[in-house]
Structure formats: structure tokens, C-alpha cells
Amino acid sequence: MEKKSMIGAWVTRVYDPEKAAGTLKFTDDLSFGSELLYARAARSTIPCGKIVNIDYSEALKVPGVVKVIVGKNFPIHFGIYLKDRTAMAVEKVRYIGEPVALVVAESEDAAEEGALKVRVEYEEETPVFDAAEAMKENAPLVHPDLGSYEHVSFVTPVPGTNIAQHFKIRRGDIEKGFEEADQVLEESFSCPQIAHAFLEPHACICLQDPVSQEVTIWSTAQSAFTLRELVAKGLELPLHKVRVIAPPIGGGFGGKAGITVEPLCLAAALDPDIKGRPVKLFVPREEVLTTSWVRQGWNTKVKMGVKKDGTISAMKVELVFDTGTSAEYGANPVRSAGYTSMGCYYVPNIWTDSYGVYTNKPFGGAYRGFGLPELMGGLEAVVDAIAYRIGMDPIEFRLKNLLKPGLPTCTGMPMPPHALDKIIKKVAEKIDYHREEPPVRKGWKRGKGIALAIKAPAMPADASSSATVEILGDGSVKVLAATMDMGQGAYTAYAQIVSEELGVPMERVKCYYPDTAAQPYDWQTVASRSLWSMGMAIKRACEDARSQLLALYAEYWQCNPEEITIEDGIVKCPKLGKAEPIDEKTQNGFKMPDGKYKGGPIIGRGHFVPPDVVYPDLETGQSEKSVVHFTVGAVGVDIEVDPGTGEIVVNKAVAGYDAGRVISPLNVKCQIEGGTVQGLSAGMFEGIYYDKNGKLLTPDFTDYKIATTMDVPWEIESFCEETPEDPSPYGNRGVGEHSMISPAAALGNALYKAIGIRIHQYPFTRERVYMAIKAAERGEKDFWG
Amino acid sequence: MTKREVHFTLNGRSVTYEVEPRTTLLRALRHHGVTSVKRGCEEGECGTCTVLLDGVPVKSCTVLALEVEGRSVLTAEGLVGKDGKLHPVQQAFVEEGGIQCGFCTPGMVLTTYALLKKNPDPSEDEIRLALAGNLCRCTGYTGIFRSVKRAAELLKDQA
Ligand code: FES
Ligand code: FES
Numbered sequence: 001m002e003k004k005s006m007i008g009a010w011v012t013r014v015y016d017p018e019k020a021a022g023t024l025k026f027t028d029d030l031s032f033g034s035e036l037l038y039a040r041a042a043r044s045t046i047p048c049g050k051i052v053n054i055d056y057s058e059a060l061k062v063p064g065v066v067k068v069i070v071g072k073n074f075p076i077h078f079g080i081y082l083k084d085r086t087a088m089a090v091e092k093v094r095y096i097g098e099p100v101a102l103v104v105a106e107s108e109d110a111a112e113e114g115a116l117k118v119r120v121e122y123e124e125e126t127p128v129f130d131a132a133e134a135m136k137e138n139a140p141l142v143h144p145d146l147g148s149y150e151h152v153s154f155v156t157p158v159p160g161t162n163i164a165q166h167f168k169i170r171r172g173d174i175e176k177g178f179e180e181a182d183q184v185l186e187e188s189f190s191c192p193q194i195a196h197a198f199l200e201p202h203a204c205i206c207l208q209d210p211v212s213q214e215v216t217i218w219s220t221a222q223s224a225f226t227l228r229e230l231v232a233k234g235l236e237l238p239l240h241k242v243r244v245i246a247p248p249i250g251g252g253f254g255g256k257a258g259i260t261v262e263p264l265c266l267a268a269a270l271d272p273d274i275k276g277r278p279v280k281l282f283v284p285r286e287e288v289l290t291t292s293w294v295r296q297g298w299n300t301k302v303k304m305g306v307k308k309d310g311t312i313s314a315m316k317v318e319l320v321f322d323t324g325t326s327a328e329y330g331a332n333p334v335r336s337a338g339y340t341s342m343g344c345y346y347v348p349n350i351w352t353d354s355y356g357v358y359t360n361k362p363f364g365g366a367y368r369g370f371g372l373p374e375l376m377g378g379l380e381a382v383v384d385a386i387a388y389r390i391g392m393d394p395i396e397f398r399l400k401n402l403l404k405p406g407l408p409t410c411t412g413m414p415m416p417p418h419a420l421d422k423i424i425k426k427v428a429e430k431i432d433y434h435r436e437e438p439p440v441r442k443g444w445k446r447g448k449g450i451a452l453a454i455k456a457p458a459m460p461a462d463a464s465s466s467a468t469v470e471i472l473g474d475g476s477v478k479v480l481a482a483t484m485d486m487g488q489g490a491y492t493a494y495a496q497i498v499s500e501e502l503g504v505p506m507e508r509v510k511c512y513y514p515d516t517a518a519q520p521y522d523w524q525t526v527a528s529r530s531l532w533s534m535g536m537a538i539k540r541a542c543e544d545a546r547s548q549l550l551a552l553y554a555e556y557w558q559c560n561p562e563e564i565t566i567e568d569g570i571v572k573c574p575k576l577g578k579a580e581p582i583d584e585k586t587q588n589g590f591k592m593p594d595g596k597y598k599g600g601p602i603i604g605r606g607h608f609v610p611p612d613v614v615y616p617d618l619e620t621g622q623s624e625k626s627v628v629h630f631t632v633g634a635v636g637v638d639i640e641v642d643p644g645t646g647e648i649v650v651n652k653a654v655a656g657y658d659a660g661r662v663i664s665p666l667n668v669k670c671q672i673e674g675g676t677v678q679g680l681s682a683g684m685f686e687g688i689y690y691d692k693n694g695k696l697l698t699p700d701f702t703d704y705k706i707a708t709t710m711d712v713p714w715e716i717e718s719f720c721e722e723t724p725e726d727p728s729p730y731g732n733r734g735v736g737e738h739s740m741i742s743p744a745a746a747l748g749n750a751l752y753k754a755i756g757i758r759i760h761q762y763p764f765t766r767e768r769v770y771m772a773i774k775a776a777e778r779g780e781k782d783f784w785g
Numbered sequence: 786m787t788k789r790e791v792h793f794t795l796n797g798r799s800v801t802y803e804v805e806p807r808t809t810l811l812r813a814l815r816h817h818g819v820t821s822v823k824r825g826c827e828e829g830e831c832g833t834c835t836v837l838l839d840g841v842p843v844k845s846c847t848v849l850a851l852e853v854e855g856r857s858v859l860t861a862e863g864l865v866g867k868d869g870k871l872h873p874v875q876q877a878f879v880e881e882g883g884i885q886c887g888f889c890t891p892g893m894v895l896t897t898y899a900l901l902k903k904n905p906d907p908s909e910d911e912i913r914l915a916l917a918g919n920l921c922r923c924t925g926y927t928g929i930f931r932s933v934k935r936a937a938e939l940l941k942d943q944a
Contacts, residue, residue: 012879019887020875020894022821022861029820197922199825199833199888250823250888251922285826487885487923670882670928677925701830701920709916709926714909716927 003567006500007730010665013492014511015248015485027220027247028203032278036205037066039268039281040111041088041099042118043290047360047694048127048140050092051100051120058117059103064110067273068118069102074267076234079328080226080258082151082164084143085363087263093122094142094325095360096695097290104268104279127360129694131297131322134162134357142325142358152460154615155331164327165356167338169317169410169621177314177349181305185386186316188301189378189748191762192687193294193322195698196367197706200250201288202261206269207278214241215266221246222257222484223524224514230259231266246514252486253678254366257526258329260292286699289362294688296330296356296364297322300378310392312348312401317341319354319375326363327356333364336458337371339616339626342410343379344420344452345401350410352621360694366526368678368740372455377762380451380745385758394749395428398452411616411626419721420632423656424452430654430717431636440651444640447754451745452634453657453738456627457527461613465530466520467537469498469545469604475569475582476508479541483534484514484525488736489667493531494538496663497729501542503566504582520605528631528734531663535729536608545604549586552599556590611727629725631733633657635676635742639750646770648684648751650713657738659720661731668735672718675739681707683744687763759783793853795819796863804850810836813850814860821861821891825920832919835892836860842896844918861891864898873939874898874932883932885923892919897933901940907933 018024042059056068071088079085088099103114128134128142139162143149147159157164178184204219215237221227224244232242249256265281268274283291298321305314319337323330338354354371356364387397402424403409405417428434431448439446457463467481477498485491491511499506512519522534550561553571557564563575572579589597616623638652655676662668685705689697698704718739724731744762751769752758757776759768761784772783788803791813804813811834814822822845825833829847836845837859864872871879874897884890893916900907900915907915912933921929 013882013884016879016884016887017871017875019884019890020861020871020878021865022891022894023865024887025820026823026888028824029815031818198886199831199920199922200823200886201825249886250825251886253922285828285831487887489885666882670885670924673882673927674885674923674925677927678922700828701826702828706920706922707926708918708920709913709929712926714927714930716925 006496006506007661007663008665009496011492011496011506013489013666014495015491024248026200026250027218028282030205030218030247032205032280035277037104037106037268037274037277037279038108038111039102039104039265039279040115041264041291042101042103042115044089044093044096044098044100046093046122046124047096048094049122049124051089052123053121054101055119056101059114062110062114062117064106065103065114066106067104067271068114069104069267069271071100077149078230078234078259078263080230081155081331082149082157082328084149084164085326085328087267095362097362099264099291102264102267104274108282127694129359129361129690131320131357131359132299134359135320135355142360154335156618162358163355164323164358165331165334167335167354167621168619169338169341169350169352170619171410171412171622172349174314174316174349174351178305180307180313182308183386183390184303184305185382185389186301186303187382187385188299189381189760190299191297191377192689193297193364194682194686195289195294195688195704196253196255197704198251198253198255201285202256202283202292203281204262204265205278205280206262206265208270208275210276213237214243216243216245217262218245218247219262220249220256222249222252222486222526224482224516225521226524227259227262228516231262243517246484248513249484249486252484253368254370254526255292257366257524264291289688289696289699293329293363293365295367296333298374300375302378302382304382304386306386306390310390310397310400312345314349315347317352321356321364321374322359323356324359324361324363327358329365330363331356332458333366333371337375339411339621340372340454340456341375342403343376344403344454344632346403346407347410352410361690368675368737369455370458370737372453372741373679373744376451376453376742376745380742381748381758384749384752395424395433395450398424410621412622413624413626416629417723418632418658419723420634420658423658423721424634426719427634427636427654427656431638431652433636439640441640444642445754446640447750447752448636448638449746449749449753450634450636451742451749453741454630454632455738455741456630457529457734459523459527459529461615462609463523463529463533464607464609465522465534465537466605466607467534467541468520469538469541471545471549471582471586471602473584473587475504476510477502477504479509479511479538480519481511481534481538482514482519482522483530486525488671489664490530492667493664497535497538498542501539502546504569508569528736528738532728532733533608535732536727537606539729540606540608541604544606545602548602548604552590555592555598558593629733631657631735631738633738635746637743637746637750639747639754641751641754641769643773646766646768646773648764648769650680653680653713653743654717655739656719656721657735658723659735660725660728660733661722662720663730663732668720669718671736672739673716675737676716676743677707677712679740679743680712680747683747683762684764757781757783761785789851791851791854793855794857796859802850806849806851808850809846810848810850810853811845814845819860823888823891825888832892833889835895835919837895837899840899840902842899859895861894864894873943874901874936877936877939878932881931881935882928883924889919889921893921893929897936901937905940906937
């Protein structure tokens with residue numbers, strides 16, 4: 001009988017039982033004894049200005065307050081791609097809410113009370129809140145020192161401006177392309193900043209040993225090793241003197257990637273008066289948006305030229321990302337959108353400018369989808385609009401212009417194999433796209449819409465992973481693979497891989513949460529890369545462990561390694577009629593026929609780095625291999641709108657992606673469900689708003705609405721195609737982020753069908769939809785309000 | 786601030802905590818190591834701190850510890866059997882993909898438990914309504930809906 005493969009097996013997820021029981025400890029759940037100190041930030045009350053004086057004498061009088069630290073005590077610049085950020089404001093504040101002082105106290109309450117007593121005197125300067133304004137000549141500069149900041153080679157700030165990043169694509173002859181077009185359409189769409197809204201706020205505990213100077217950080221971090229590296233570089237410590245322990249995190253979505261709140265906590269823990277005592281920084285919900293990052297606000301302008309027969313001849317794309325006061329991470333989604341700006345289409349002539357622009361607001365960074373919801377929110381609407389303009393069915397238009405395998409993307413890289421055509425047809429069929437149906441609710445308006453999704457892992461060319469697999473003395477297996485399982489289910493998939501490769505039952509495989517002191521290196525848990533990149537490392541580590549074990553058994557049993565199998569934890573040599581469970585020999589050594597011991601603990605190791613990515617040329621964006629691969633897909637929604645209130649109800653949502661190979665069906669299904677709802681929620685409710693002085697109006701879940709059980713479809717239909725990826729552990733490629741990319745765009749397209757007017761501003765709140773319906777009744781075709 | 790004693794039943798066992806009058810039930814429980822009760826907002830908006838107070842789901846960040854004098858508090862750990870077996874409601878969440886990061890899960894599980902106690906066969910709308918105060922950012926709720934349905938089945942089988 002053929003052995004049932006674990007790859008693709010329907011299994012429940014590891015660590016879920018502990019999560020259901022509530023016994024799994026998150027960072028905020030750890031205890032550190034009575035030496036623990038608590039930190040709380042005092043925050044800027046103005047959006048832009050010089051700090052003249054910080055008076056914290058009253059804070060020091062609060063019983064329990066130990067110390068107050070200000071920005072100039074800790075002026076180190078941190079940042080992953082562009083070091084434009086300090087833990088606290090130094091000399092100048094750049095947004096309301098920026099930390100200006102850190103109060104450290106014996107209790108959380110005292111720290112909070114102290115923070116309220118810090119008084120700051122400012123010399124106010126003119127702020128700029130709007131990215132388009134900030135791009136204008138003579139706009140006030142958010143970072144006058146931009147030219148002096150350290151940055152990676154693939155990020156291109158424009159010193160003397162507010163442009164923190166400018167990415168370009170220049171391919172083909174754009175003018176000729178538009179001349180060849182019979183129809184040209186230009187539209188723009190925009191969306192405010194949005195929040196990750198993970199339910200676990202950031203928390204961090206830092207401790208520096210006063211003798212060895214070693215720093216230990218427990219943090220709600222997606223990426224223990226990148227955090228280690230950025231801290232070590234910032235503090236000028238060798239890597240081995242920084243240890244990052246990352247307990248389970250309660251949702252990340254990019255908001256806990258790179259380095260986030262840790263520098264603020266380090267400012268206290270490294271203070272000479274505090275050093276030696278652990279310091280905890282718990283970021284209260286209302287401060288999450290100001291201390292960490294948000295998804296950048298965006299404006300996407302697409303000009304598309306199409307020939308009579310429906311082929312796209314040219315496209316000009318301008319993406320403006322509002323990155324707030326820091327682009328340290330936000331510079332990269334700007335690139336990601338830029339080098340994917342053809343969307344899912346073959347565009348022979350394309351010209352793209354993607355900008356990350358500073359404003360005096362909280363800062364933008366990584367967010368599930370990483371530049372692609374921002375691109376697709378505009379592009380997929382334009383595709384529908386131009387199809388209608390030339391009288392072509394939007395599905396047919398998409399299929400006609402599809403970026404088929406082998407065709408060049410906007411960077412010139414040939415598109416790898418995929419089954420997007422099949423997916424589009426399936427999604428259309430499942431929502432019965434071409435059938436106009438009457439609304440289910442009396443008096444409502446119904447519409448159906450589709451949008452495509454595409455995304456490559458956005459990461460440095462040399463983002464590597466490594467893992468070890470240790471076969472323990474009873475045949476159970478310890479896997480050290482420093483991915484953060486933040487709910488995506490990485491450890492379940494890893495356990496499946498190990499079970500498959502080593503022939504041990506999955507229940508006997510254990511993956512551990514990241515600790516840089518214990519585990520081998522992995523770049524970051526981002527970019528939907530883990531099961532691909534770390535998957536490669538784990539598979540190789542298994543192959544290594546397995547061949548070590550088989551070599552030992554071959555000598556022990558006096559047979560060939562090829563004659564030995566491992567099934568269900570039993571080592572067998574059918575030829576010799578031998579079979580035994582893996583036992584302590586694998587740990588203590590095998591007593592060989594010659595009487596000598598051989599072996600010892602079996603540890604397999606594996607590593608992986610993408611072999612052939614070439615950074616796009618800084619002037620043209622061209623590269624023969626700009627990214628490792630692309631995952632593509634489509635989402636379709638069937639919605640209804642209440643013209644009396646503007647309320648949208650999603651009758652049905654269907655989403656399909658080309659996963660290459662599905663390793664964990666339950667994980668993939670749940671990622672698609674969760675991401676689709678996160679996308680719909682963004683499309684219907686979410687926006688971060690400020691008053692005219694830049695003060696945040698949406699710091700909590702009352703004002704910052706995310707979807708609740710009342711707002712979502714009862715079911716989401718998901719499916720996958722499986723066109724294998726190469727290289728890849730099993731042909732699989734990432735699907736974690738993709739489901740978030742296009743639901744909002746699909747919603748926009750459905751909405752247009754339902755109400756006959758195109759809304760150019762996300763989110764499609766009731767109020768906005770209601771007003772758009774009113775505008776439609778006046779005969780308008782576009783709504784900008 | 787002077788501390789006062791509060792006596793209550795926690796997961797079936799009598800406990801006495803010393804708390805300041807301003808201390809919330811959430812903070813008191815967490816201070817005593819009951820960390821299944823999560824602090825997602827401390828503003829009564831997210832439901833991660835849900836406990837059952839005399840069988841009724843409440844957000845423990847909006848209850849003062851002193852208010853539970855003489856009452857009974859159930860948390861997610863309290864649903865687990867002595868033999869380490871998950872309660873059918875918890876089991877259903879594992880089986881149906883109702884869990885991703887797990888941060889909302891203890892609260893979701895408790896709210897579901899309370900719902901099914903009151904209403905063993907809830908309709909779609911009743912499920913939505915019962916869970917409307919518990920946010921989840923990971924699952925999109927669909928897996929949670931399946932879990933509630935499954936939990937209802939498991940409980941019926943058990944009865
Ligand atoms: S922590 Fe109590 S409702 Fe959010
Ligand atoms: S599982 Fe993460 S918030 Fe619900």
C-alpha cells in the first residue's frame with residue numbers, strides 16, 4: 001500500500017490546543033519578579049517643532065518613578081532599510097504622539113502617572129500632513145537631514161525633499177505605446193493609512209547585564225534575528241551579545257516585523273542607573289498606532305492605453321505612499337508595488353514612479369500585502385473601467401491581457417508558470433459573475449465584482465534561512481527553525497515536512513518559538529516566504545539527519561542505506577527482516593559489529609538562500625530576476641447595497657490562489673478566509689484619521705472599526721491551483737498575504753455594478769456609499785468625496 | 786493605595802486576592818498568573834479579557850476586582866478537564882480552524898461556552914450576535930462560526 005503523504009494532509013494545527021486552553025504564554029504573560037521596572041512614554045502634543053525644554057521634575061516626584069529618560073540620552077538611529085528613526089524625538093518632534101520622554105517606574109501605574117506629568121516646551125514649526133503637498137517644492141521638510149541617513153543600496157531617497165524613496169520602472173516606449181492606443185483612461189484612487197489591529201498590543205522586556213553588557217530582549221517580534229541584527233548594529237555590540245526571545249505573538253500582519261517598539265524599551269534598560277534590572281514596555285492600545293507603524297496611506301494613479309481589440313499598449317503608474325515620519329520599513333512596500341506595477345497583465349510599454357513621502361504623521365511600514373493592495377486598489381478598478389469603456393467584458397479583458405507564463409513582467413523578468421486563467425474563470429463561475437441577479441433584500445442594489453492579486457516576496461536578494469532537526473533518543477524530533485508562528489500555522493506545516501521526510505509521526509515533532517541564542521539564523525517572518533525558504537532549510541536538514549541515521553543503521557545492521565526505510569518512527573530493513581523503533585542509540589551512539597561505538601546525537605542541518613535574485617536597476621527597474629517568484633490569484637464578491645443607508649452586505653466571497661502545492665490545507669483555507677475578511681474590512685470600514693492639527697482621531701476600536709462577527713459573510717469559499725514552483729521544497733509558494741490584496745478592489749468593482757458610480761476613495765463606508773448613490777442619482781459617474 | 790481583600794471562586798476553587806480598589810479584575814487575575822485572560826485594549830472594546838462571571842460573559846477589564854466578592858469566575862483554563870482534555874468547545878475550535886494567533890481564543894471559547902449553555906442550537910444570527918463583542922483579526926470569523934456549530938454538535942453528542 002502506498003504510504004499516505006503528510007504533504008497536503010488535512011491535519012489540525014500544533015499549539016492550537018494550548019491556545020484554546022489559554023495556557024500558551026505571550027510576551028505580556030511572562031513574569032520577571034519584583035526587580036521588573038515599567039516604562040511609559042510621554043508624547044508630543046504638537047505635530048512639528050523644536051524641543052526647547054523638557055521639564056520632568058513633577059514626574060520624578062510621583063512615588064515609584066525611578067528615572068526619566070529623554071531622546072538626547074539615546075539618540076541612536078534605527079531602521080531596517082533607511083535609518084531615519086530614533087526611539088524618542090531628539091531636538092525635533094515630527095508628529096503628535098511621538099515619544100519625547102520615557103518614564104521608568106516600579107509599577108505600570110506610576111509610570112503612567114509620571115508620563116502625564118512631563119511638560120515640554122516647543123517652538124512650533126509648520127507641519128505637512130498631505131503627501132501630495134509634501135512632494136511640492138518648498139514644502140516644509142520632515143527630515144532635513146535625509147541625505148545623511150544610512151540606507152541599503154536598493155532604497156533611493158531624494159535628499160532635500162520629502163521623498164524618502166523613489167522607485168522607477170522604465171520599459172518599452174511609453175509615448176509610442178499611448179500613440180498606438182485607441183482608448184486612454186486615467187484614474188486615481190486613494191486610501192488613508194490603516195491599522196494592523198492585531199489584538200495583542202506590542203510588549204517588550206529588555207535587560208542588559210551590567211558586567212557582560214549582554215542584552216536580552218523578549219518581544220512581540222515577528223523577526224527575532226533581524227531585530228537582533230538591528231539592535232546589535234545600533235548599540236555596536238557583537239551579535240552574540242544580543243539575545244532576542246520571541247514568545248508567541250497575537251497577530252503580526254507586518255506590524256511586528258523588523259524593529260518596532262524595542263528601541264524605546266532599550267532606552268530605559270541601557271540607562272546606567274537602570275542597567276541590570278529588566279524593563280517592560282507594554283504599549284497600551286491607544287498608543288499602538290503612534291508607537292509602531294501603520295499601513296501607509298496611498299494614492300494610485302493609473303493611465304492605461306488600450307487598442308481596439310482590447311490589448312493594453314501602455315501604462316503609466318504613479319504611486320504616492322504617505323509614509324508618515326519614517327520610511328525605515330515603508331520604503332520597501334514602495335518598491336514592492338513598483339516592481340509589480342504591471343499587476344497581472346502583460347504591458348509592453350510601462351512607466352512607473354513609486355514614491356514614499358514623509359508627512360508629519362505616525363509612520364507607515366510593513367502590512368500584509370506590502371504595497372500590492374495599494375497598487376491593486378487602483379489598477380483593478382481601472383481595468384474594469386477601461387473594459388466597460390471599450391465595451392468588453394472585464395473578465396474577457398483580463399484573460400486577454402493576462403501576464404501569461406514566459407511573458408515579461410515590468411522588470412523584464414519572465415513570468416513564472418501559474419494557472420491564473422483557470423482561477424479567474426473559476427472565481428467568475430462561482431459567483432456567477434455574468435448573471436445579473438435580483439437583490440435578496442427588498443429595495444437593495446446588487447452587484448458582483450472581481451479583482452486579481454499578485455505578489456512576490458519583497459525582501460533583500462540574500463534573505464536566508466537555516467534550520468536544525470535533531471532526532472531525540474526516543475525517536476521524537478526537535479526542530480529549530482526560527483520562524484514566528486503568529487497564527488499562520490508555520491509550525492504545523494514544518495511538522496508535516498519533518499514527518500514526511502523522516503518517517504516519524506507528526507505528533508512526535510516539536511517546533512519551538514524563536515530564540516536567537518538557541519536557534520540558527522532566519523532572516524524574518526515576513527513576505528509569505530517562510531514555508532518556501534525555511535521549508536527548504538527544514539527539508540534539507542531532514543535529508544541530512546536521515547542520511548546520518550541510515551548510514552549508522554547500515555553499518556549496524558550490515559546492509560546498504562538504500563535498503564533501510566523509516567515509517568511511523570520504525571526503522572526497517574525488509575531484506576534482513578529487521579525492524580525497530582528509533583531509540584536511544586540515535587542519541588548515545590551505536591555499538592557497531594566491531595564492538596566500537598559510533599554516532600552520537602543526530603542533528604541534521606539545512607540552509608537556503610535564493611540563488612539568483614538581481615536587484616532592479618535603479619534608473620529603469622529592469623532585472624532578469626527581480627524576485628524569487630510570484631503568487632497570483634483572484635477574488636470575487638457578490639454584494640448588496642442598501643440605498644437608504646449605504647450599507648454593504650457581502651452575499652458571497654470566493655477567492656482562489658495558485659499555491660504551487662498546498663502543504664497544510666487547513667492553514668491555507670484559514671489564511672484565505674482571514675485575509676479576505678481583513679481585506680473586506682479594510683475596504684468597508686478602515687481608515688486612520690487626524691484632525692487638522694494632526695491629532696489622531698482613531699486610537700481605539702470604537703473609532704477605528706474593524707469587521708466584527710456582524711459584518712462578514714458566513715462563509716468564504718476558497719480554493720487553490722497547484723502549479724509547482726521551482727526551486728521550492730514541494731513546489732509550494734507563499735499564500736499568507738495574498739488574500740488581503742484584492743478584496744477591497746473587488747468590492748469597489750461590485751459596488752460600481754450595483755450603484756453605477758465609481759468611488760475613488762477607500763474605504764467604502766456607509767456614509768461615503770450613501771453620498772455616492774446620491775451623486776449617481778444626479779447623473780454623476782465618479783465620486784471623489 | 787491601601788489594599789483590600791476580595792474572595793471569590795476561580796475555576797471552582799476559592800481564592801482570596803489583595804487588591805487596590807482601582808484594580809480591574811483583568812489586572813488582578815493576570816497579576817496572579819491567570820494569563821489566559823488577555824489584555825487587548827483595556828477599554829472594553831475587544832473581548833480578549835472575557836471571563837464568565839456567574840456564567841455570564843463579561844469583559845474583565847471593565848469590572849473592578851472588588852466587585853466579584855462572593856461570585857464565581859470562570860476562565861479558559863477552567864474548562865480543561867483534570868485529565869488535560871480540552872472541553873468540547875475548545876476541541877471544536879481546534880478542529881474547525883477557529884484559532885490562528887490564539888489571542889482572542891480564550892475569550893471566544895468562553896463566550897461560545899456561555900452561548901451554548903443557554904442555547905444549545907443557536908442560529909446563524911444568534912451566533913453572530915453572541916460573539917459580536919469579541920474581535921478576531923486573524924480568522925475572519927468564518928472558522929469561528931464553524932467552531933461554534935461543531936461545538937454544539939459535540940455537546941449534543943455528549944449529552
Ligand atoms: S481588554 Fe477588555 S475588552 Fe479589550
Ligand atoms: S486568532 Fe488572532 S485574533 Fe483571533
